[in-house]
Amino acid sequence: MESGLIYALFGIVIIVPVVRHLRRTRRREAAALEAARRSGLQSEGPRAQHPRIDVSHCIGCGACTDVCPEGDVLGMVGGKAAIINPQKCIGHGLCAEACPVGAIEIVMASPSIGADLPRLTAEHETTVPNLFIVGELGGLALIKNAVNQGREVIDIIARRLPKRGPGVAEGERGYDVCIVGAGPGGISASLRAVERKLSYLTLEQDEVGGTVAKYPRQKLVLTSPVEFPLHGRFQKLELSKEELLKFWHGAVRSAGLRVNAKERVEDIRRAPDGRFQVTTPKGTYTARAVILALGRRGTPRTLGVPGEELPKVMYSLIDAEAYRNASILVVGGGDSAVEAALGLAYQKGNKVTLSYRGTAFQRIKDRNQRHLQDAIASGKLRVLFSSQLVEVRNRSVVLRVGETPQELANDYVWVFVGGTSPTAFLQRIGIQVGPHDLTSEAAGEAQRAVS
Secondary structure, three states: OHHHHHHHHHHHHHHHHHHHHHHHHHHHHHHHHHHHHHHOOOOOOOOOEEEEEEOOOOOOOOHHHHHOOOOOOEEEEOOEEEEOOHHHOOOOOHHHHHOOOOOEEEEEOOOEEEEEEEOOOOOOEOOOOOEEEOHHHHOOOOHHHHHHHHHHHHHHHHHHOOOOOOOOOOEEOEEEEEEEOOOHHHHHHHHHHHHOOOOEEEEOOOOOOHHHHHOOOOOEEEOOOEEEOOOEEEOOOEEEHHHHHHHHHHHHHHHOOOOEOOOOOOEEEEOOOOOEEEEEOOEEEEEEEEEEOOOOOOEEOOOOOOOOOOOOEEOOOOOHHHOOOOEEEEEOOOHHHHHHHHHHHOOOOOEEEEEOOOOOOOOOOHHHHHHHHHHHHOOOEEEEOOEEEEEEOOOEEEEEEOOEEEEEEOOEEEEOOOEEOHHHHHHHOOOOEEEEEOHHHHHHHHHHHHO
């Protein structure tokens, strides 16, 4: 009886702060979305200095929204900074100075949100014929958008491809479509391929769920009713990461969907006959069309140390605000590592250590150097030079600092030691990439999320 009471009290102590944090986050985002809906993110107001936000670099720490002296010029929409009241902006530029990752620049133009993105047609086709992109990699895609795009592109492919001749088995002349990525867009496309009786191959470099699988535990994923192939309309509007992944795994099992997990695509080449050769470490596959549902994370380089497979080890920072009151280790000596450490150090209650094997930072931006020195001086961040991570444990990490092993309490580890960016991969396989203004798309997504 006493033990049951103790467990109940322990559960209350743990759960109540989490629930309060989630409610506060939802209220803040709802207010930002309502402001976005009212303003429509229109380019009104003075044509003078304004922020331009690169959403591909924004980590959602909220620093820019807190320092703006005009109040609610900026807000958080879908975990990213967005311009929600452009008419109030008078160009102070404090948001750009406060951003720990350099995702904001002050420009002499109307307010805008931009990023370097692949050039796509209205049918989500790239500059390479029959090579499509769906989901986050194509812009500001919500989960609903990614699901819809995956379904739509399979319908386009089914209309374009001639029927296979009699007696031609699946895979004998290659697959109808190769789907790269098993996140929301890739899962939707794969299910639709089953429904349309197309031969398909789905490849995923990590695990089913894509970027969503890397969200922090119990992070709420906001969506709107969406139509999943072979399942029907999914009505739930608010759910946790675990609920969403459970639904996807159930849909995969019920449809008999085949996903080649832990198989990373290294190259894609289009042959003279129009078919694609898709190369992975396990072999080369032929497909008549390809759908890229990669997300924006790219392929990170790992350290190869014991315990690196634990779920608390991550290679990209999606939402800094989701991590509070935690002991955190960031590994790396470049701008990405420094920026992530600064963004996490900005959050309430975090104890952040930055580990770098060198004796000093050599290649980081001047602004990052200034912010880093300020964070060290204020005690928000500790830097361990000449250190290497040698082991990750459930509740701690072991570093070698010089020649001395040192164990630190730890909840999360971020590793930034390089890798292959999706942009470099896209350009290498022939897809044109260029600057793209996402202001109108952001407005549409904000309004759909509020409605």
